[in-house]
Amino acid sequence: MSTPTRTKRTTPAMIEAMKGKQPIVSLTAYTTPIARLIDAHCDLLLVGDSLGMVLYGMESTVGVTLEMMIAHGQGVMRGVKNACVIVDLPFGSYQESKEQAFRNAARILKETGCDGVKLEGGEEMAETVSFLTSRGIPVFGHVGLMPQQVNTTGGYRSLGRSDKEADKIRRDARAIDNAGAFAVVIEGTIEPLAREITAALSIPTIGIGASPACDGQILVSDDMLGLFNEFKPRFVKHFAELAPIVSKAAEDYAAEVRARTFPGMEHTFQPKR
Template sequence: MARVSVPALRARKGGEPIVCLTAYTAPIARHLDPHVDLLLVGDSLGMVVYGFDSTLAVTLDMMIAHGAAVVRASRHACVVVDLPFGSYQESPQVAYRNAARVMSETGAQAVKLEGGAEMAETVAFLTSRGVPVMGHVGLLPQSVNALGGYKAVGRDPASAERIRADAQAIADAGAFSIVIEGTMESLARQITEDVAVPTIGIGASPACDGQVLVTDDLLGLFSDFQPKFVKRYAQLGDAVGAAAAEYAADVKTRRFPGPEHCFGVKKATA
Protein backbone atom coordinates (compact mmCIF):
# COMPACT_ATOMS: atom_id res chain seq x y z
CA MET A 1 0.00 0.00 0.00
CA ALA A 2 1.43 3.38 -1.00
CA ARG A 3 1.46 6.09 1.63
CA VAL A 4 -0.52 9.28 1.20
CA SER A 5 2.06 11.72 -0.12
CA VAL A 6 2.68 15.36 0.66
CA PRO A 7 1.73 16.43 -2.91
CA ALA A 8 -1.48 14.38 -2.64
CA LEU A 9 -2.43 16.17 0.57
CA ARG A 10 -1.66 19.57 -0.89
CA ALA A 11 -3.89 18.73 -3.87
CA ARG A 12 -6.81 18.16 -1.48
CA LYS A 13 -7.29 21.94 -1.04
CA GLY A 14 -11.01 22.58 -1.32
CA GLY A 15 -11.72 18.90 -1.92
CA GLU A 16 -12.39 15.88 0.25
CA PRO A 17 -11.61 16.80 3.89
CA ILE A 18 -8.28 15.56 5.22
CA VAL A 19 -8.58 13.24 8.23
CA CYS A 20 -5.80 13.64 10.81
CA LEU A 21 -5.16 12.22 14.27
CA THR A 22 -2.18 12.19 16.60
CA ALA A 23 -0.18 9.03 17.21
CA TYR A 24 2.76 8.55 19.55
CA THR A 25 3.11 4.75 19.77
CA ALA A 26 3.19 1.79 17.41
CA PRO A 27 -0.03 0.09 18.64
CA ILE A 28 -2.13 3.24 18.30
CA ALA A 29 -0.60 4.07 14.91
CA ARG A 30 -1.44 0.57 13.68
CA HIS A 31 -5.10 0.95 14.69
CA LEU A 32 -5.49 4.46 13.23
CA ASP A 33 -3.53 4.03 10.02
CA PRO A 34 -6.26 2.53 7.78
CA HIS A 35 -8.71 5.30 8.67
CA VAL A 36 -6.72 8.53 8.42
CA ASP A 37 -4.85 10.46 5.77
CA LEU A 38 -2.26 11.89 8.15
CA LEU A 39 -0.76 10.77 11.45
CA LEU A 40 0.72 13.65 13.42
CA VAL A 41 3.41 12.77 15.93
CA GLY A 42 2.74 15.88 17.96
CA ASP A 43 4.86 17.30 20.73
CA SER A 44 1.63 17.04 22.71
CA LEU A 45 3.12 13.65 23.61
CA GLY A 46 4.92 15.56 26.36
CA MET A 47 1.59 16.01 28.13
CA VAL A 48 -0.22 12.89 26.90
CA VAL A 49 2.56 10.32 27.30
CA TYR A 50 5.01 11.86 29.75
CA GLY A 51 2.69 13.88 32.00
CA PHE A 52 4.42 17.23 31.56
CA ASP A 53 2.47 20.44 32.15
CA SER A 54 3.29 21.72 28.65
CA THR A 55 5.10 20.72 25.48
CA LEU A 56 8.21 22.72 26.36
CA ALA A 57 10.14 19.86 27.98
CA VAL A 58 9.91 17.63 24.89
CA THR A 59 13.27 16.91 23.28
CA LEU A 60 14.31 16.14 19.72
CA ASP A 61 15.32 12.63 20.79
CA MET A 62 11.81 12.01 22.15
CA MET A 63 10.22 13.13 18.91
CA ILE A 64 12.54 10.95 16.86
CA ALA A 65 11.91 7.87 19.00
CA HIS A 66 8.13 8.22 18.82
CA GLY A 67 8.17 9.29 15.17
CA ALA A 68 10.14 6.21 14.18
CA ALA A 69 7.70 3.95 16.07
CA VAL A 70 4.70 5.48 14.28
CA VAL A 71 6.35 5.15 10.86
CA ARG A 72 7.26 1.51 11.49
CA ALA A 73 3.70 0.67 12.52
CA SER A 74 1.91 2.43 9.66
CA ARG A 75 1.63 1.80 5.94
CA HIS A 76 -1.00 4.18 4.57
CA ALA A 77 -1.02 7.56 6.32
CA CYS A 78 1.39 10.40 5.70
CA VAL A 79 3.43 10.81 8.90
CA VAL A 80 4.35 14.31 10.09
CA VAL A 81 6.60 14.87 13.13
CA ASP A 82 6.61 18.04 15.24
CA LEU A 83 9.86 19.90 15.70
CA PRO A 84 10.02 20.54 19.47
CA PHE A 85 10.58 23.84 21.23
CA GLY A 86 14.09 25.19 20.78
CA SER A 87 14.99 22.93 17.86
CA TYR A 88 14.23 25.36 15.02
CA GLN A 89 13.84 28.93 16.31
CA GLU A 90 17.55 29.81 16.50
CA SER A 91 18.20 29.94 12.77
CA PRO A 92 17.16 28.33 9.48
CA GLN A 93 20.43 26.40 9.49
CA VAL A 94 19.80 24.89 12.92
CA ALA A 95 16.24 24.12 11.90
CA TYR A 96 17.45 22.33 8.79
CA ARG A 97 19.99 20.27 10.71
CA ASN A 98 17.35 19.11 13.19
CA ALA A 99 14.63 18.60 10.57
CA ALA A 100 17.02 16.55 8.44
CA ARG A 101 17.75 14.36 11.44
CA VAL A 102 14.04 13.83 12.07
CA MET A 103 13.42 12.91 8.44
CA SER A 104 16.37 10.55 8.15
CA GLU A 105 16.00 8.81 11.52
CA THR A 106 12.22 8.39 11.51
CA GLY A 107 11.32 7.94 7.86
CA ALA A 108 8.56 10.54 8.25
CA GLN A 109 7.28 12.44 5.21
CA ALA A 110 7.32 15.94 6.74
CA VAL A 111 7.91 18.05 9.83
CA LYS A 112 5.69 20.61 11.52
CA LEU A 113 6.72 23.84 13.19
CA GLU A 114 4.86 26.62 14.97
CA GLY A 115 4.92 30.30 14.13
CA GLY A 116 3.93 32.89 11.59
CA ALA A 117 5.76 35.61 9.67
CA GLU A 118 8.83 35.30 11.89
CA MET A 119 9.25 31.68 10.76
CA ALA A 120 8.66 32.27 7.04
CA GLU A 121 12.38 32.44 6.27
CA THR A 122 12.93 29.12 8.03
CA VAL A 123 10.03 27.47 6.19
CA ALA A 124 11.43 28.69 2.85
CA PHE A 125 14.92 27.46 3.80
CA LEU A 126 13.65 23.98 4.68
CA THR A 127 11.29 23.53 1.75
CA SER A 128 13.88 24.69 -0.78
CA ARG A 129 16.16 21.94 0.54
CA GLY A 130 13.70 19.10 0.27
CA VAL A 131 12.07 19.14 3.72
CA PRO A 132 8.25 19.36 3.45
CA VAL A 133 6.86 21.62 6.18
CA MET A 134 3.44 21.83 7.80
CA GLY A 135 2.83 25.19 9.44
CA HIS A 136 0.92 25.98 12.63
CA VAL A 137 -0.73 29.32 13.43
CA GLY A 138 -3.24 30.65 15.94
CA LEU A 139 -2.85 29.21 19.41
CA LEU A 140 0.79 28.09 19.66
CA PRO A 141 1.34 25.62 22.52
CA GLN A 142 5.11 26.18 22.46
CA SER A 143 4.44 29.87 23.21
CA VAL A 144 2.18 29.16 26.18
CA ASN A 145 4.25 31.31 28.53
CA ALA A 146 4.16 34.29 26.21
CA LEU A 147 0.44 33.84 25.61
CA GLY A 148 -0.37 33.51 29.30
CA GLY A 149 -2.06 30.13 28.99
CA TYR A 150 -4.12 28.04 26.62
CA LYS A 151 -6.95 30.22 25.37
CA ALA A 152 -8.57 30.98 22.05
CA VAL A 153 -6.89 33.69 20.02
CA GLY A 154 -7.93 36.13 17.30
CA ARG A 155 -10.77 37.64 19.30
CA ASP A 156 -10.01 41.26 18.40
CA PRO A 157 -9.46 42.71 14.91
CA ALA A 158 -5.75 43.41 15.43
CA SER A 159 -4.85 39.90 16.58
CA ALA A 160 -7.09 38.35 13.93
CA GLU A 161 -5.33 40.30 11.20
CA ARG A 162 -1.94 39.30 12.58
CA ILE A 163 -2.89 35.61 12.47
CA ARG A 164 -4.21 35.98 8.92
CA ALA A 165 -0.91 37.55 7.90
CA ASP A 166 1.00 34.78 9.67
CA ALA A 167 -0.89 32.08 7.77
CA GLN A 168 -0.35 33.83 4.45
CA ALA A 169 3.37 34.26 5.13
CA ILE A 170 3.80 30.56 5.95
CA ALA A 171 1.82 29.50 2.88
CA ASP A 172 3.83 31.84 0.65
CA ALA A 173 7.06 30.46 2.13
CA GLY A 174 6.22 26.98 0.86
CA ALA A 175 4.37 25.11 3.64
CA PHE A 176 2.23 22.35 2.13
CA SER A 177 -0.50 22.77 4.76
CA ILE A 178 -1.23 24.79 7.90
CA VAL A 179 -2.72 23.78 11.23
CA ILE A 180 -5.04 26.45 12.64
CA GLU A 181 -5.51 25.99 16.36
CA GLY A 182 -7.76 27.66 18.90
CA THR A 183 -9.11 30.57 16.87
CA MET A 184 -12.45 32.20 16.34
CA GLU A 185 -14.45 30.22 13.79
CA SER A 186 -14.83 33.13 11.39
CA LEU A 187 -11.08 33.75 11.40
CA ALA A 188 -10.24 30.12 10.55
CA ARG A 189 -12.87 30.22 7.80
CA GLN A 190 -11.32 33.37 6.34
CA ILE A 191 -7.79 31.97 6.47
CA THR A 192 -8.99 28.83 4.69
CA GLU A 193 -10.40 31.02 1.92
CA ASP A 194 -7.25 33.15 1.76
CA VAL A 195 -4.45 30.58 1.51
CA ALA A 196 -3.76 28.27 -1.41
CA VAL A 197 -2.78 25.29 0.75
CA PRO A 198 -4.98 23.04 2.91
CA THR A 199 -5.81 24.16 6.43
CA ILE A 200 -6.17 21.62 9.23
CA GLY A 201 -8.42 22.79 12.05
CA ILE A 202 -8.33 22.03 15.76
CA GLY A 203 -10.65 24.28 17.67
CA ALA A 204 -11.06 26.28 14.46
CA SER A 205 -13.79 25.81 11.82
CA PRO A 206 -15.66 23.10 9.91
CA ALA A 207 -14.71 25.09 6.81
CA CYS A 208 -11.06 24.03 7.20
CA ASP A 209 -9.76 21.58 4.61
CA GLY A 210 -9.21 18.95 7.30
CA GLN A 211 -9.45 18.31 11.01
CA VAL A 212 -7.08 16.94 13.66
CA LEU A 213 -7.66 15.86 17.25
CA VAL A 214 -5.45 14.40 19.94
CA THR A 215 -6.38 10.73 19.80
CA ASP A 216 -6.40 10.34 23.57
CA ASP A 217 -9.05 13.09 23.76
CA LEU A 218 -11.13 11.41 21.06
CA LEU A 219 -10.94 8.08 22.92
CA GLY A 220 -11.87 9.54 26.32
CA LEU A 221 -8.64 8.55 28.03
CA PHE A 222 -8.63 11.83 29.98
CA SER A 223 -11.50 12.08 32.42
CA ASP A 224 -10.53 15.28 34.23
CA PHE A 225 -10.84 17.78 31.39
CA GLN A 226 -12.49 17.96 27.98
CA PRO A 227 -11.66 20.94 25.74
CA LYS A 228 -14.63 22.64 24.08
CA PHE A 229 -13.45 21.62 20.61
CA VAL A 230 -13.18 17.88 21.41
CA LYS A 231 -15.88 15.36 20.53
CA ARG A 232 -15.42 12.10 22.38
CA TYR A 233 -16.14 9.05 20.29
CA ALA A 234 -15.44 6.58 23.12
CA GLN A 235 -14.89 6.50 26.89
CA LEU A 236 -11.97 4.14 27.04
CA GLY A 237 -10.68 5.64 30.25
CA ASP A 238 -13.66 4.17 32.07
CA ALA A 239 -13.17 0.83 30.32
CA VAL A 240 -9.47 0.75 31.25
CA GLY A 241 -10.29 1.44 34.89
CA ALA A 242 -12.99 -1.23 34.93
CA ALA A 243 -10.67 -3.82 33.37
CA ALA A 244 -7.93 -3.02 35.89
CA ALA A 245 -10.40 -3.33 38.77
CA GLU A 246 -11.62 -6.72 37.52
CA TYR A 247 -8.04 -7.93 37.09
CA ALA A 248 -7.13 -6.79 40.62
CA ALA A 249 -10.12 -8.64 42.06
CA ASP A 250 -9.19 -11.82 40.19
CA VAL A 251 -5.60 -11.68 41.43
CA LYS A 252 -6.62 -11.07 45.04
CA THR A 253 -9.10 -13.96 45.00
CA ARG A 254 -6.71 -16.21 43.02
CA ARG A 255 -9.15 -16.54 40.13
CA PHE A 256 -6.26 -15.46 37.90
CA PRO A 257 -4.19 -17.12 36.66
CA GLY A 258 -6.29 -20.19 36.09
CA PRO A 259 -5.09 -23.57 34.80
CA GLU A 260 -5.66 -22.44 31.21
CA HIS A 261 -3.09 -19.67 31.71
CA CYS A 262 -0.35 -21.94 33.09
CA PHE A 263 2.19 -24.12 31.32
CA GLY A 264 2.15 -27.86 32.04
CA VAL A 265 -1.21 -27.81 33.79
CA LYS A 266 -4.21 -29.42 32.18
CA LYS A 267 -7.56 -27.80 32.67
CA ALA A 268 -9.96 -30.06 34.56
CA THR A 269 -12.66 -31.62 32.39
CA ALA A 270 -16.19 -32.49 33.49
Protein backbone atom coordinates in the same frame (compact mmCIF):
# COMPACT_ATOMS: atom_id res chain seq x y z
CA MET B 1 -18.87 4.00 4.80
CA SER B 2 -15.97 1.77 3.80
CA THR B 3 -12.40 3.00 4.04
CA PRO B 4 -10.80 3.77 0.64
CA THR B 5 -8.19 1.24 -0.47
CA ARG B 6 -4.79 2.83 -1.14
CA THR B 7 -1.91 1.35 -3.06
CA LYS B 8 0.78 3.58 -1.53
CA ARG B 9 1.26 5.90 1.42
CA THR B 10 -0.13 9.39 1.21
CA THR B 11 2.49 12.08 0.58
CA PRO B 12 2.62 15.77 1.54
CA ALA B 13 2.04 16.64 -2.13
CA MET B 14 -1.12 14.52 -2.11
CA ILE B 15 -2.31 16.29 1.06
CA GLU B 16 -1.69 19.68 -0.57
CA ALA B 17 -3.68 18.59 -3.64
CA MET B 18 -6.71 17.85 -1.42
CA LYS B 19 -7.27 21.59 -0.87
CA GLY B 20 -10.98 22.36 -1.34
CA LYS B 21 -11.78 18.74 -2.15
CA GLN B 22 -12.30 15.79 0.19
CA PRO B 23 -11.86 16.77 3.87
CA ILE B 24 -8.47 15.76 5.24
CA VAL B 25 -8.67 13.38 8.21
CA SER B 26 -5.86 13.78 10.74
CA LEU B 27 -5.11 12.41 14.20
CA THR B 28 -2.10 12.35 16.46
CA ALA B 29 -0.23 9.09 16.99
CA TYR B 30 2.62 8.42 19.40
CA THR B 31 3.01 4.62 19.44
CA THR B 32 3.08 1.65 17.08
CA PRO B 33 -0.16 0.00 18.35
CA ILE B 34 -2.25 3.17 18.01
CA ALA B 35 -0.74 3.95 14.61
CA ARG B 36 -1.73 0.47 13.41
CA LEU B 37 -5.31 0.93 14.61
CA ILE B 38 -5.97 4.36 13.10
CA ASP B 39 -3.73 4.39 10.03
CA ALA B 40 -6.27 3.04 7.53
CA HIS B 41 -8.79 5.73 8.44
CA CYS B 42 -6.52 8.78 8.30
CA ASP B 43 -4.89 10.82 5.55
CA LEU B 44 -2.30 12.27 7.93
CA LEU B 45 -0.88 11.17 11.27
CA LEU B 46 0.93 13.73 13.39
CA VAL B 47 3.54 12.65 15.90
CA GLY B 48 2.84 15.75 17.95
CA ASP B 49 4.87 17.21 20.76
CA SER B 50 1.57 17.00 22.64
CA LEU B 51 3.00 13.61 23.64
CA GLY B 52 4.80 15.47 26.42
CA MET B 53 1.47 16.19 28.07
CA VAL B 54 -0.46 13.11 26.91
CA LEU B 55 2.14 10.42 27.61
CA TYR B 56 4.60 12.02 30.02
CA GLY B 57 2.34 14.18 32.20
CA MET B 58 4.13 17.44 31.44
CA GLU B 59 2.28 20.71 32.04
CA SER B 60 3.17 21.97 28.55
CA THR B 61 5.01 20.85 25.42
CA VAL B 62 8.09 22.96 26.20
CA GLY B 63 9.99 20.11 27.89
CA VAL B 64 9.79 17.73 24.93
CA THR B 65 13.16 16.86 23.39
CA LEU B 66 14.27 16.03 19.87
CA GLU B 67 15.23 12.53 21.02
CA MET B 68 11.70 11.94 22.33
CA MET B 69 10.19 13.01 19.01
CA ILE B 70 12.53 10.75 17.05
CA ALA B 71 11.83 7.73 19.27
CA HIS B 72 8.07 8.13 18.97
CA GLY B 73 8.34 8.92 15.27
CA GLN B 74 10.16 5.63 14.74
CA GLY B 75 7.44 3.81 16.68
CA VAL B 76 4.64 5.33 14.62
CA MET B 77 6.38 4.59 11.34
CA ARG B 78 6.52 0.90 12.30
CA GLY B 79 2.73 0.86 12.40
CA VAL B 80 1.87 2.83 9.26
CA LYS B 81 1.05 1.62 5.76
CA ASN B 82 -1.27 4.33 4.42
CA ALA B 83 -1.14 7.73 6.08
CA CYS B 84 1.28 10.60 5.59
CA VAL B 85 3.34 10.90 8.80
CA ILE B 86 4.56 14.25 10.08
CA VAL B 87 6.74 14.73 13.18
CA ASP B 88 6.79 17.89 15.28
CA LEU B 89 9.99 19.84 15.70
CA PRO B 90 10.03 20.42 19.48
CA PHE B 91 10.60 23.72 21.25
CA GLY B 92 14.19 24.94 20.97
CA SER B 93 15.08 22.73 18.02
CA TYR B 94 14.40 25.23 15.21
CA GLN B 95 13.88 28.77 16.51
CA GLU B 96 17.56 29.72 16.81
CA SER B 97 18.31 29.72 13.08
CA LYS B 98 17.22 28.24 9.79
CA GLU B 99 20.41 26.20 9.75
CA GLN B 100 19.58 24.69 13.15
CA ALA B 101 16.08 23.92 11.89
CA PHE B 102 17.50 22.15 8.82
CA ARG B 103 19.94 20.02 10.83
CA ASN B 104 17.24 18.85 13.22
CA ALA B 105 14.55 18.39 10.57
CA ALA B 106 16.97 16.37 8.42
CA ARG B 107 17.83 14.24 11.43
CA ILE B 108 14.14 13.52 12.07
CA LEU B 109 13.54 12.52 8.45
CA LYS B 110 16.66 10.32 8.33
CA GLU B 111 16.12 8.57 11.65
CA THR B 112 12.35 8.03 11.44
CA GLY B 113 11.59 7.77 7.72
CA CYS B 114 8.65 10.17 8.16
CA ASP B 115 7.29 12.41 5.40
CA GLY B 116 7.91 15.87 6.83
CA VAL B 117 8.07 18.06 9.92
CA LYS B 118 5.75 20.51 11.60
CA LEU B 119 6.80 23.74 13.23
CA GLU B 120 4.94 26.54 14.96
CA GLY B 121 5.11 30.19 13.96
CA GLY B 122 4.09 32.66 11.29
CA GLU B 123 5.92 35.64 9.86
CA GLU B 124 8.94 35.09 12.10
CA MET B 125 9.34 31.52 10.80
CA ALA B 126 8.62 32.13 7.11
CA GLU B 127 12.30 32.37 6.17
CA THR B 128 12.98 29.08 7.95
CA VAL B 129 10.06 27.35 6.21
CA SER B 130 11.33 28.57 2.85
CA PHE B 131 14.86 27.40 3.70
CA LEU B 132 13.62 23.92 4.60
CA THR B 133 11.23 23.44 1.69
CA SER B 134 13.79 24.62 -0.87
CA ARG B 135 16.12 21.93 0.46
CA GLY B 136 13.71 19.04 0.19
CA ILE B 137 12.02 19.00 3.60
CA PRO B 138 8.20 19.19 3.51
CA VAL B 139 6.87 21.54 6.19
CA PHE B 140 3.49 21.52 7.91
CA GLY B 141 2.83 24.95 9.43
CA HIS B 142 0.97 25.89 12.64
CA VAL B 143 -0.61 29.27 13.41
CA GLY B 144 -3.17 30.69 15.81
CA LEU B 145 -2.78 29.22 19.29
CA MET B 146 0.77 27.87 19.46
CA PRO B 147 1.34 25.62 22.49
CA GLN B 148 5.12 26.07 22.42
CA GLN B 149 4.57 29.78 23.06
CA VAL B 150 2.19 29.30 25.99
CA ASN B 151 4.64 30.96 28.39
CA THR B 152 4.51 34.24 26.46
CA THR B 153 0.85 34.24 25.38
CA GLY B 154 -0.70 33.85 28.80
CA GLY B 155 -1.99 30.29 28.62
CA TYR B 156 -4.36 28.30 26.46
CA ARG B 157 -7.18 30.47 25.10
CA SER B 158 -8.99 31.16 21.86
CA LEU B 159 -7.39 33.82 19.68
CA GLY B 160 -8.49 36.31 17.03
CA ARG B 161 -11.12 38.20 19.02
CA SER B 162 -9.38 41.57 18.72
CA ASP B 163 -8.56 43.23 15.40
CA LYS B 164 -4.87 43.20 16.29
CA GLU B 165 -4.88 39.47 17.08
CA ALA B 166 -6.91 38.62 14.00
CA ASP B 167 -4.64 40.59 11.71
CA LYS B 168 -1.56 38.86 13.17
CA ILE B 169 -3.03 35.41 12.53
CA ARG B 170 -3.96 36.40 8.95
CA ARG B 171 -0.42 37.62 8.27
CA ASP B 172 1.09 34.51 9.87
CA ALA B 173 -1.02 32.14 7.78
CA ARG B 174 -0.29 34.02 4.57
CA ALA B 175 3.45 34.05 5.31
CA ILE B 176 3.56 30.29 5.89
CA ASP B 177 1.57 29.70 2.69
CA ASN B 178 3.91 31.91 0.67
CA ALA B 179 6.98 30.26 2.23
CA GLY B 180 6.10 26.88 0.71
CA ALA B 181 4.45 24.84 3.48
CA PHE B 182 2.21 22.07 2.12
CA ALA B 183 -0.50 22.66 4.76
CA VAL B 184 -1.08 24.59 7.97
CA VAL B 185 -2.78 23.88 11.29
CA ILE B 186 -5.08 26.60 12.58
CA GLU B 187 -5.53 26.10 16.31
CA GLY B 188 -7.72 27.80 18.90
CA THR B 189 -8.91 30.52 16.54
CA ILE B 190 -12.41 32.01 16.38
CA GLU B 191 -14.53 30.34 13.74
CA PRO B 192 -15.18 33.23 11.31
CA LEU B 193 -11.47 34.05 11.13
CA ALA B 194 -10.45 30.42 10.52
CA ARG B 195 -13.10 30.22 7.79
CA GLU B 196 -11.79 33.41 6.18
CA ILE B 197 -8.17 32.22 6.27
CA THR B 198 -9.12 28.85 4.76
CA ALA B 199 -10.75 30.61 1.80
CA ALA B 200 -7.76 32.92 1.34
CA LEU B 201 -4.89 30.40 1.40
CA SER B 202 -3.68 28.25 -1.48
CA ILE B 203 -2.74 25.38 0.86
CA PRO B 204 -5.01 23.22 3.03
CA THR B 205 -5.89 24.34 6.53
CA ILE B 206 -6.26 21.70 9.24
CA GLY B 207 -8.44 22.89 12.07
CA ILE B 208 -8.39 22.15 15.78
CA GLY B 209 -10.68 24.44 17.69
CA ALA B 210 -11.11 26.45 14.48
CA SER B 211 -13.84 25.98 11.85
CA PRO B 212 -15.84 23.25 10.09
CA ALA B 213 -14.87 25.10 6.90
CA CYS B 214 -11.19 24.15 7.30
CA ASP B 215 -9.91 21.76 4.65
CA GLY B 216 -9.38 19.11 7.32
CA GLN B 217 -9.54 18.44 11.04
CA ILE B 218 -7.17 17.04 13.65
CA LEU B 219 -7.63 15.86 17.23
CA VAL B 220 -5.34 14.33 19.80
CA SER B 221 -6.17 10.64 19.49
CA ASP B 222 -6.34 10.14 23.26
CA ASP B 223 -8.92 12.94 23.47
CA MET B 224 -10.93 11.48 20.59
CA LEU B 225 -10.93 8.09 22.33
CA GLY B 226 -12.11 9.51 25.66
CA LEU B 227 -9.05 8.41 27.60
CA PHE B 228 -9.00 11.67 29.56
CA ASN B 229 -12.03 12.80 31.52
CA GLU B 230 -10.38 15.34 33.83
CA PHE B 231 -10.40 18.14 31.25
CA LYS B 232 -12.31 18.35 27.99
CA PRO B 233 -11.66 21.42 25.79
CA ARG B 234 -14.63 22.86 23.92
CA PHE B 235 -13.28 21.67 20.56
CA VAL B 236 -12.92 18.01 21.62
CA LYS B 237 -15.54 15.36 20.92
CA HIS B 238 -15.20 11.92 22.51
CA PHE B 239 -15.95 9.36 19.81
CA ALA B 240 -15.52 6.66 22.47
CA GLU B 241 -15.37 6.60 26.27
CA LEU B 242 -12.42 4.31 26.93
CA ALA B 243 -11.31 5.72 30.28
CA PRO B 244 -13.97 3.89 32.35
CA ILE B 245 -13.43 0.69 30.33
CA VAL B 246 -9.69 0.72 31.06
CA SER B 247 -10.30 1.48 34.73
CA LYS B 248 -12.90 -1.30 35.05
CA ALA B 249 -10.57 -3.81 33.36
CA ALA B 250 -7.81 -2.93 35.85
CA GLU B 251 -10.29 -3.27 38.73
CA ASP B 252 -11.40 -6.73 37.54
CA TYR B 253 -7.79 -7.84 37.04
CA ALA B 254 -6.82 -6.67 40.53
CA ALA B 255 -9.78 -8.49 42.07
CA GLU B 256 -8.92 -11.78 40.36
CA VAL B 257 -5.23 -11.58 41.31
CA ARG B 258 -6.12 -10.91 44.95
CA ALA B 259 -8.66 -13.73 44.93
CA ARG B 260 -6.12 -16.04 43.25
CA THR B 261 -8.56 -16.79 40.44
CA PHE B 262 -6.10 -15.39 37.90
CA PRO B 263 -3.98 -16.89 36.56
CA GLY B 264 -5.83 -20.13 36.14
CA MET B 265 -4.09 -23.34 35.19
CA GLU B 266 -5.03 -22.66 31.57
CA HIS B 267 -2.77 -19.60 31.70
CA THR B 268 0.30 -21.56 32.82
CA PHE B 269 2.90 -23.77 31.14
CA GLN B 270 2.97 -27.43 32.19
CA PRO B 271 5.76 -30.02 31.79
CA LYS B 272 5.61 -31.99 28.58
CA ARG B 273 4.59 -35.61 29.12
